[in-house]
Amino acid sequence: MFFSFFAELRDAKVPVSLREYLTLMEAMQKRVAAFDIEEFYFLARTSLVKDERHLDRFDRVFGHCFKGIETLADPKAELPEAWLKKLAERFLTEEEKKQIEALGGWEKLMEALRQRLAEQRARHQGGSKWIGTAGTSPFGAHGYNPEGVRIGQEEGRNRSAVKVWDRREFRNLDDTVELGTRNVKLALRRLRQFAREGAAEELDLDGTVKSTAHNAGWLDLKLVPERHNTVKLLLFIDVGGSMEDHVRVCEELFSAARSEFKHLIHFYFHNCIYDSVWRDSRRRQIEQTPVVELIRTYDPSYRVVLVGDASMSPYEIEKEGGSVERWNDEPGETWLRRLLDAYPKAVWLNPVPQKYWTGTASIGMIRQIVADRMFPLTLDGLDRAMRRLTR
Amino acid sequence: MRRFEGTDTYVATQDLRVAVNAAIALERPLLVKGEPGTGKTILAHEIARGIGKDLITWHIKSTTKAQQGLYEYDAVSRLRDGQLGDERVHDIANYIVPGKLWEAFEAAAAPVLLIDEIDKADIEFPNDLLLELDRMEFYVYETRRTISARHRPIVVITSNNEKELPDAFLRRCFFHYIRFPDRTTMQQIIDVHFPNLKHELLREALTIFYEIREVPGLKKKPSTSELLDWIKLLLVEDVPPDVLRTRDPAKLIPPLHGALLKNEQDVHLFERLAFLHRRERG
Numbered sequence: 001m002f003f004s005f006f007a008e009l010r011d012a013k014v015p016v017s018l019r020e021y022l023t024l025m026e027a028m029q030k031r032v033a034a035f036d037i038e039e040f041y042f043l044a045r046t047s048l049v050k051d052e053r054h055l056d057r058f059d060r061v062f063g064h065c066f067k068g069i070e071t072l073a074d075p076k077a078e079l080p081e082a083w084l085k086k087l088a089e090r091f092l093t094e095e096e097k098k099q100i101e102a103l104g105g106w107e108k109l110m111e112a113l114r115q116r117l118a119e120q121r122a123r124h125q126g127g128s129k130w131i132g133t134a135g136t137s138p139f140g141a142h143g144y145n146p147e148g149v150r151i152g153q154e155e156g157r158n159r160s161a162v163k164v165w166d167r168r169e170f171r172n173l174d175d176t177v178e179l180g181t182r183n184v185k186l187a188l189r190r191l192r193q194f195a196r197e198g199a200a201e202e203l204d205l206d207g208t209v210k211s212t213a214h215n216a217g218w219l220d221l222k223l224v225p226e227r228h229n230t231v232k233l234l235l236f237i238d239v240g241g242s243m244e245d246h247v248r249v250c251e252e253l254f255s256a257a258r259s260e261f262k263h264l265i266h267f268y269f270h271n272c273i274y275d276s277v278w279r280d281s282r283r284r285q286i287e288q289t290p291v292v293e294l295i296r297t298y299d300p301s302y303r304v305v306l307v308g309d310a311s312m313s314p315y316e317i318e319k320e321g322g323s324v325e326r327w328n329d330e331p332g333e334t335w336l337r338r339l340l341d342a343y344p345k346a347v348w349l350n351p352v353p354q355k356y357w358t359g360t361a362s363i364g365m366i367r368q369i370v371a372d373r374m375f376p377l378t379l380d381g382l383d384r385a386m387r388r389l390t391r
Numbered sequence: 392m393r394r395f396e397g398t399d400t401y402v403a404t405q406d407l408r409v410a411v412n413a414a415i416a417l418e419r420p421l422l423v424k425g426e427p428g429t430g431k432t433i434l435a436h437e438i439a440r441g442i443g444k445d446l447i448t449w450h451i452k453s454t455t456k457a458q459q460g461l462y463e464y465d466a467v468s469r470l471r472d473g474q475l476g477d478e479r480v481h482d483i484a485n486y487i488v489p490g491k492l493w494e495a496f497e498a499a500a501a502p503v504l505l506i507d508e509i510d511k512a513d514i515e516f517p518n519d520l521l522l523e524l525d526r527m528e529f530y531v532y533e534t535r536r537t538i539s540a541r542h543r544p545i546v547v548i549t550s551n552n553e554k555e556l557p558d559a560f561l562r563r564c565f566f567h568y569i570r571f572p573d574r575t576t577m578q579q580i581i582d583v584h585f586p587n588l589k590h591e592l593l594r595e596a597l598t599i600f601y602e603i604r605e606v607p608g609l610k611k612k613p614s615t616s617e618l619l620d621w622i623k624l625l626l627v628e629d630v631p632p633d634v635l636r637t638r639d640p641a642k643l644i645p646p647l648h649g650a651l652l653k654n655e656q657d658v659h660l661f662e663r664l665a666f667l668h669r670r671e672r673g
Contacts (some may be wrong), residue, residue: 032413042409052568055566219474
């Protein structure tokens with residue numbers, strides 16, 4: 001029973017196993033949900049889905065399996081032409097339609113809409129930028145809203161009551177690419193290294209028994225310090241310029257890292273490391289920390305994480321005086337190498353998606369300098385970076 | 392077995408009821424997640440009340456170990472008693488202190504066991520409880536005795552998503568995500584808590600509340616518990632509904648906003664947005 005449903009869930013990458021399936025069967029047998037499709041839906045959801053991020057995928061599969069509703073498996077997949085036309089028709093006035101004809105006709109418009117869709121989705125996950133930019137779009141003041149134009153459901157089929165799973169209320173919890181603080185923490189956790197240091201507070205039972213025996217039976221309590229995470233981290237974050245687009249993801253990384261490590265020292269730089277960095281963006285002109293001093297202060301057991309998009313003019317890396325901020329006597333490359341030599345355990349995290357890396361010359365140069373220890377600032381990239389740091 | 396249908400002080404949506412009843416019928420733990428303040432912890436209390444069971448709560452902290460839920464061996468007092476020549480010292484069982492799980496297993500009637508905020512503990516914590524929650528039994532090494540549940544307790548586990556829980560653990564649970572209530576559900580919830588609330592006040596309060604939640608970029612969105620607090624304050628201060636309705640540019644943020652907005656950045660943000668909004672209008 002329902003085996004194809006189960007199989008389809010697995011195809012849709014909802015991690016269900018036989019155990020959950022059997023649980024569902026058992027619950028059906030016990031009549032937890034009897035003869036009511038909605039109750040069955042809730043029961044299936046509570047027993048098969050174990051993470052809110054999978055709820056949306058579950059809803060889609062459920063809708064597909066039990067209603068034969070066409071699902072749009074991947075939002076990035078081809079959109080049906082007819083659907084797009086209908087959408088455009090609904091949103092456009094006669095006047096605008098004429099404008100579109102002038103722009104090059106429907107074909108072009110479809111393309112634009114498709115692009116807009118992809119873009120909006122991508123942007124929406126990255127930040128809150130799209131709010132308030134309506135007005136310039138040929139698609140009317142509302143922009144595109146998948147909630148308004150229901151995907152996967154023909155109009156008129158079910159006008160009055162949308163089925164619960166068709167509402168797809170958990171859509172924004174499905175975050176396959178988004179980097180949440182929790183996930184960042186989880187990835188950073190790889191770096192944990194415990195050691196006992198500090199005040200002795202925990203009872204050391206073995207030690208106590210031993211020393212009590214030595215003491216001819218007189219009780220002699222032994223205490224040991226608690227275990228702490230002893231990893232020490234220097235975090236360098238690129239600020240300003242092209243990094244503006246990535247502020248949010250950097251903030252998340254930073255807040256996650258700060259709560260995870262006791263010894264976390266952060267510095268800011270712009271584009272590339274030069275002779276000095278700063279700790280407070282507002283006072284950057286007044287309080288700068290020379291890199292040389294930094295290397296003297298923090299011993300090589302510190303790990304270094306550089307976060308930056310590495311997108312700049314090649315001159316900023318390889319020439320003296322290349323810095324956009326002020327005159328530098330030595331090129332950025334020299335300073336970066338100096339830092340990497342001082343701290344053998346270092347990685348560069350790049351918020352620019354990896355597929356665009358080859359398009360920017362400076363990214364290639366930085367990659368070479370850091371000896372290919374550049375990782376994308378995604379969960380997977382962060383995970384690989386942390387593994388690299390623990391090696 | 393009695394079914395859980397919500398109580399007079401707790402509005403349980405249909406999906407939540409199904410999840411709770413599935414957990415009761417199949418005697419598996421129920422894992423509850425959701426935004427802070429949507430009534431995860433209260434749920435366990437209400438289940439216990441709704442089906443007439445005792446409640447045992449185990450609050451998890453960052454330092455909590457799984458073993459503490461089973462039992463602890465008080466080595467220090469035994470050593471001390473040994474020194475003083477106390478008779479009790481010969482029986483190790485005198486120094487085994489039962490934990491919450493033990494307590495729940497030994498209870499005469501199946502209780503509701505709440506394991507609150509399981510994500511606060513170390514990442515390995517849920518793994519250490521796998522077998523105990525699955526078979527509802529554990530072994531006490533010191534006394535060589537197996538403690539098994541007389542009646543399988545109804546286990547409710549809450550998580551705030553601070554840590555990812557291991558798959559093996561999740562497989563053994565029913566899962567429910569408490570979604571933020573929509574306006575109608577919220578109205579029911581408030582009716583349950585403030586039965587005599589004036590209709591107008593409720594409408595204005597809810598409008599403002601959902602408006603605040605819509606403000607993009609809030610650090611902490613107000614949730615159900617904050618709304619209830621706020622309404623309580625509005626009642627205590629006897630704020631008339633028209634105060635909430637007037638959109639006086641001089642008063643940019645709602646009265647007694649301290650109950651809704653919990654950090655100063657959010658208050659600033661809200662002021663700024665409200666200001667811009669008014670200016671656009673005016």
